[in-house]
Amino acid sequence: MRTLELILDGELMQGDDVKALQQALADRGFSPGRIDSVFGAATDAAVRAFQRSEGDLLVDGQAGPRTRARLGLARDAALPSVADEVTPLIVARMLPDAPIDNIKANLGSVLDGLRHFGLTDKTMVLMALATIAAETAGFEPLDEFRSRFNTSPGGHPFDLYDNRRDLGNRGAPDGARYKGRGYIQLTGRSNYGVIGATIGVDLEGHPDRANEAATAGLILACYLKDRELKIKSAIIERDFARARRQVNGGTHGLGNFQTAYLRGEKLI
Known part of the structure; x- marks a missing residue:
């Protein structure tokens, strides 16, 4: 049998930890084969099947904090922080x-x-x-620079963005008003509105705030x-x-x- 090493929080997961994992998978209909405390290929496959079934877990075959918490094996689903x-x-x-x-x-x-x-x-x-x-x-x-991709020859700055419906722009001056800003060059009225609402900052009304360090983060x-x-x-x-x-x-x-x-x- 192929045996895989599963490192969790810096320690090798084996023995009783693996047995508990195998039992939890089996209880939910994802059989790892024999409950033998060995993290082998069948256990890896069962973990991946469970992760796929959840829809919002990373399918990596690793019984990390989020997977273990979903299986009822851990209270804290937080990943190790660096x-x-x-x-x-x-x-x-x-x-x-x-x-x-x-x-x-x-x-x-x-x-x-x-x-x-x-x-x-x-x-x-x-x-x-x-x-x-x-x-x-x-x-x-920082602000997005003007280029041939956002400004037409002889056009006003960012005129090629003005009528981009995919960005939610509604004509001039939306191109320049909602040009790329911040660390990731957030672009377009829609993105400013949606992300602004999520982070609690009125970016649609005050797009320049996207370049404030705390907001950009x-x-x-x-x-x-x-x-x-x-x-x-x-x-x-x-x-x-x-x-x-x-x-x-x-x-x-x-x-x-x-x-x-x-x-x-x-x-x-």
């Missing part, structure tokens, strides 16, 4: 082109946003920092939270392009994103 380990010096090594003063000024707001949305596990912290590396490499919230975390499972599924498969598309819609900045993420894996 937020307190992230320092300006670590981020500076991940994003070597970012001024250290910007990192010191903004890192706290980024981490506070992640804490607010419960995204302080290693994967999502690295995702947030790598996303900043791709979107706003200087590690500060909440926007980044809110956006990632909505895509958490898809991001983690992509990262597990080492598909950085798919993870990047969850935020950008494409692969712009993919090189910076992947490089920062991989550096962070070694540093945190």
